[in-house]
Structure formats: structure tokens, C-alpha cells
Amino acid sequence: MVASLVGDPARANMLTALMNGRALTASELAQEAGITPQTASSHLSKLEAGGLVEPEKQGRHRYYRLTDDDVAGVLEGLAGLAARTGHMRVRTGPKDPALRRARICYDHLAGDLGVQMLDSLRERHLVRQKKQEIELTAEGERFLAKHLQISPDMLSHPRRPICKACLDWSERRHHLAGTLGAAMMQRFAELKWAARDPTPGSRVVNFTRTGEKQFAALFGNGKD
Amino acid sequence: MVASLVGDPARANMLTALMNGRALTASELAQEAGITPQTASSHLSKLEAGGLVEPEKQGRHRYYRLTDDDVAGVLEGLAGLAARTGHMRVRTGPKDPALRRARICYDHLAGDLGVQMLDSLRERHLVRQKKQEIELTAEGERFLAKHLQISPDMLSHPRRPICKACLDWSERRHHLAGTLGAAMMQRFAELKWAARDPTPGSRVVNFTRTGEKQFAALFGNGKD
DNA sequence: ACAATGCTTCGGTTACCATCGAAGCATGAA
DNA sequence: TTCATGCTTCGATGGTAACCGAAGCATTGT
Numbered sequence: 001m002v003a004s005l006v007g008d009p010a011r012a013n014m015l016t017a018l019m020n021g022r023a024l025t026a027s028e029l030a031q032e033a034g035i036t037p038q039t040a041s042s043h044l045s046k047l048e049a050g051g052l053v054e055p056e057k058q059g060r061h062r063y064y065r066l067t068d069d070d071v072a073g074v075l076e077g078l079a080g081l082a083a084r085t086g087h088m089r090v091r092t093g094p095k096d097p098a099l100r101r102a103r104i105c106y107d108h109l110a111g112d113l114g115v116q117m118l119d120s121l122r123e124r125h126l127v128r129q130k131k132q133e134i135e136l137t138a139e140g141e142r143f144l145a146k147h148l149q150i151s152p153d154m155l156s157h158p159r160r161p162i163c164k165a166c167l168d169w170s171e172r173r174h175h176l177a178g179t180l181g182a183a184m185m186q187r188f189a190e191l192k193w194a195a196r197d198p199t200p201g202s203r204v205v206n207f208t209r210t211g212e213k214q215f216a217a218l219f220g221n222g223k224d
Numbered sequence: 225m226v227a228s229l230v231g232d233p234a235r236a237n238m239l240t241a242l243m244n245g246r247a248l249t250a251s252e253l254a255q256e257a258g259i260t261p262q263t264a265s266s267h268l269s270k271l272e273a274g275g276l277v278e279p280e281k282q283g284r285h286r287y288y289r290l291t292d293d294d295v296a297g298v299l300e301g302l303a304g305l306a307a308r309t310g311h312m313r314v315r316t317g318p319k320d321p322a323l324r325r326a327r328i329c330y331d332h333l334a335g336d337l338g339v340q341m342l343d344s345l346r347e348r349h350l351v352r353q354k355k356q357e358i359e360l361t362a363e364g365e366r367f368l369a370k371h372l373q374i375s376p377d378m379l380s381h382p383r384r385p386i387c388k389a390c391l392d393w394s395e396r397r398h399h400l401a402g403t404l405g406a407a408m409m410q411r412f413a414e415l416k417w418a419a420r421d422p423t424p425g426s427r428v429v430n431f432t433r434t435g436e437k438q439f440a441a442l443f444g445n446g447k448d
Numbered sequence: 449a450c451a452a453t454g455c456t457t458c459g460g461t462t463a464c465c466a467t468c469g470a471a472g473c474a475t476g477a478a
Numbered sequence: 479t480t481c482a483t484g485c486t487t488c489g490a491t492g493g494t495a496a497c498c499g500a501a502g503c504a505t506t507g508t
Contacts, residue, residue, distance in 0.1 A: 249454080250454075250455060251454065251455080261454080261455065261456085262456075264455090266457090284454050285453095285455090286454080
């Protein structure tokens with residue numbers, strides 16, 4: 001039965017991680033779900049047997065993606081029901097609070113701070129968002145140039161969009177991806193506001209004290 | 225989490241039984257799922273808490289129905305995924321084979337024979353079916369008059385449709401409901417082709433030997 | 449008032465399945 | 479070859495939840 005596959009929290013987390021359409025390796029998915037590779041392997045073979053995901057071998061990696069848009073659609077529907085009744089999925093995520101607060105998603109900022117940043121940008125009309133599509137406004141360009149020394153010509157890329165909404169696993173809301181998301185994360189690092197945790201394989205991003213303040217000044221929501 | 229609610233076989237059976245849009249009592253749902261009332265009560269409160277079903281008290285009964293069409297839609301989607309990958313839900317139904325073969329659904333015939341009958345009617349163009357809608361053809365009327373002495377004017381009812389497709393739980397396919405379904409079942413009883421099992425509360429329908437033959441002659445598919 | 453029906457709550461049992469350690473098997477690198 | 483990485487299989491353990499019997503509560507009927 002399909003629903004029981006989605007019902008397990010670990011598998012649900014994996015599927016959520018795949019909702020952005022990218023393919024992830026088995027170990028990445030294990031990390032996303034907070035379980036060991038063995039367990040993830042077991043889950044993934046079940047998901048594959050159920051036709052929810054498809055594997056693609058590449059070297060010694062195994063990439064998994066959602067089978068097609070129908071699967072994504074049904075998952076959306078389930079999430080919609082859950083959201084509607086206020087029964088959002090319990091936060092089963094990484095027990096590590098640092099990982100929930102700020103982490104690397106590919107090359108941009110994710111976690112509580114990542115979501116907060118996009119919220120702030122949207123609220124101040126520095127970007128406009130329609131579903132997955134995000135576009136930078138004129139004010140947004142001025143803001144970036146003034147405060148972060150980021151100019152639009154640094155952001156153009158033949159195949160990658162400047163802005164994109166990326167579903168945040170721990171927050172279940174969007175954060176900012178695309179070349180802008182990457183550029184901003186890079187800038188934070190250059191300004192010594194934040195740095196990736198040195199632990200190998202860790203995705204935690206540690207903010208410095210001053211970085212925390214500067215970030216809050218630019219993107220704060222008054223709650224911290 | 226919503227998916228885990230649907231994931232359990234007993235609950236899935238209940239929800240499937242509710243997919244035709246009608247409201248069913250707690251005990252009827254227990255019977256459909258093949259579990260005791262206590263267990264069903266536990267499941268139903270979970271489904272209610274998850275916002276999938278809504279209760280309606282009426283006398284000493286509690287009727288449950290799906291909350292709205294969104295719920296039904298998501299359930300359809302899940303069923304679609306399951307069907308597509310050939311992973312149809314396992315037959316968890318009543319172990320009793322008699323119950324699977326022929327039983328009463330409200331006032332009409334359900335189970336293997338019920339589905340087989342509608343199949344036959346459809347195949348011989350005695351009825352036309354579009355989704356849930358079924359209409360009797362001219363040939364159908366002649367057929368009923370000739371073989372079962374049922375005339376169209378016996379079937380009209382201010383609020384109930386003459387024909388309707390009713391989702392068969394054990395077969396996961398449609399059988400015939402509506403005033404015609406009821407009239408045919410009643411005729412089978414009058415002709416002594418079949419009778420409800422005398423055991424109190426049982427929904428089993430027992431066919432007599434001759435009834436079995438007559439029924440097969442009219443609606444047989446050659447497999448019996 | 450008393451009995452019958454429909455449903456719920458409580459307690460204890462059982463069965464399933466997620467989980468991880470350890471070992472095995474591939475692929476790629478040195 | 480030998481080592482390292484990524485993933486899978488095997489075996490054992492533990493926690494969760496479905497399940498039912500028994501008892502309790504509510505509503506209806508006599």
C-alpha cells in the first residue's frame with residue numbers, strides 16, 4: 001500500500017527532500033532523514049518497489065528521484081491535508097538544533113535563518129514570489145548592491161536561475177536558492193558572518209557573533 | 225501525519241467504504257474493515273483527529289463521512305498510484321469467502337456476484353455507465369420485463385436514482401445500486417434464488433442451487 | 449424502571465517493522 | 479594489488495500500535 005510507505009517518518013523526510021525535483025544519493029537521503037545508511041537502504045528499496053522513486057546508478061553513487069509529477073502531486077495533496085487540519089508533521093528532524101537553525105542546502109543557506117531571510121526579502125518587496133518562481137525587484141537589486149556588494153551581472157548563469165524557491169525540510173517552508181542564494185551564502189562567508197562547520201560531512205553553518213547581529217539587522221523579524 | 229492514518233489497512237478499508245460519499249455508522253465501518261467495534265472506535269477517533277472524517281450523531285448511531293472532496297481526491301490519487309504500479313491493496317477483507325461472494329450492501333447485491341452482474345449488464349448494453357452515473361437502456365428495460373418481471377414504473381422514486389454505481393469493497397469495483405439494484409435483489413428473494421443468511425447481523429446472501437443456475441444463465445461470465 | 453443497542457474506554461497481549469552493528473559486495477582510486 | 483568509498487544484506491533488538499475482552503456510558507424502546 002502506497003500510503004503506508006509515505007506514512008513512515010523517515011521515508012516521508014526522504015520524499016520531502018526529493019520534492020524539489022533534484023536527485024539525491026542514498027547517503028544524502030539518509031542524512032536528510034537522520035538515519036544510518038543501512039536503514040535508508042531498506043527504506044529506499046521499499047519506495048522503489050512501491051514505484052515512488054527511481055534509482056539511477058552513476059559511478060559508485062545511486063541517485064534517487066521521484067518517479068514523476070504524479071507522485072509529487074499526491075505528496076503535495078497529502079501535505080495540503082496535513083497543513084489544513086493544523087496537523088503538520090511533527091518535527092522529527094535532526095535532533096541537532098544547530099542543523100535546524102542554519103545549514104547548507106547544496107550551496108545556499110537553509111534552516112530557520114534561511115526561511116527567515118526569504119520571508120524578509122519577500123515582505124520588503126525586494127523579491128516577488130509566485131509559487132516556485134522568484135524574481136528580484138529593482139529595489140532588491142539596489143539593496144543587494146548597497147549592503148552586500150552583489151551586482152546582478154555576478155548572478156547570471158547559462159542554465160541556473162537567479163532565484164528559486166527551495167523547500168526547507170526542517171521548516172517545511174521555502175528558502176532562497178539559485179545563483180543569488182549561492183552568492184549571498186558566499187558573501188556571508190567572505191564577510192566572516194558565517195562559516196560551514198569544519199566537521200567533515202557536516203552541513204551545519206555557524207554564525208559568528210557579529211555575523212548574527214548583521215544578519216538580524218538586514219533580515220531580522222524581531223523574534224530573536 | 226496523514227499518510228500514516230491512511231496507511232493502516234483497517235483504516236484504509238473504512239475510508240474506501242466511505243468513498244461512495246455516503247455516511248456509515250461506526251459498526252458498519254467496523255464490519256467493512258473486518259474488526260471489532262472497539263478497534264474501529266479507536267481508528268475512527270484517529271481519523272477524526274486527523275481531519276479525514278467527520279462524525280454526525282443521530283440517535284444512538286454515529287454516522288461518519290469523509291470530510292470533503294479534497295480528502296476523497298487525495299485518496300483517489302493514492303489509489304491511482306497504487307493501481308499504476310500494480311501494487312493494488314492486498315485483499316484483507318472478511319476471511320469469510322461467502323461474504324466476499326455475495327452479500328447485502330444496504331438493500332442490493334454486492335460481492336463477486338454483484339460486480340459480475342453489473343459487468344454483464346454493461347457488456348450486453350443493457351445499461352450505460354459513465355463514472356458513477358448509470359442509465360438503463362431500452363434493451364435493458366425489455367430484458368428486465370421479460371426475465372424478472374420488473375417494469376420501469378416500479379422503479380421511480382422521488383429522491384433515489386434508479387441506477388447508481390456503488391463501489392464494492394471486496395472487489396474494488398462497481399456493483400449496481402439504486403432502486404433497480406434493490407428491486408433486483410428483492411426479486412431474487414421472491415423467486416427463491418437467494419436469501420439473506422438468517423444469522424442475526426450477517427450480511428451474507430446465500431444462493432440456492434437453482435438460483436445459482438438461473439443467475440448464471442442471465443449474468444454469467446462463463447467463469448463459474 | 450428495566451432491558452437492549454450502539455459506541456467508547458481501559459488493560460494487557462501480540463505482531464510487526466524500523467533501527468543499528470557487523471559483514472559483504474561493488475566501484476573507483478592509489 | 480591494495481585501500482577507500484558507497485551501498486546493500488544479514489541478524490538481532492526494541493518500541494510502537496493494532497487488536498480484542500471486559501467493563502462503562504449514553505440513547506432508545508418497552
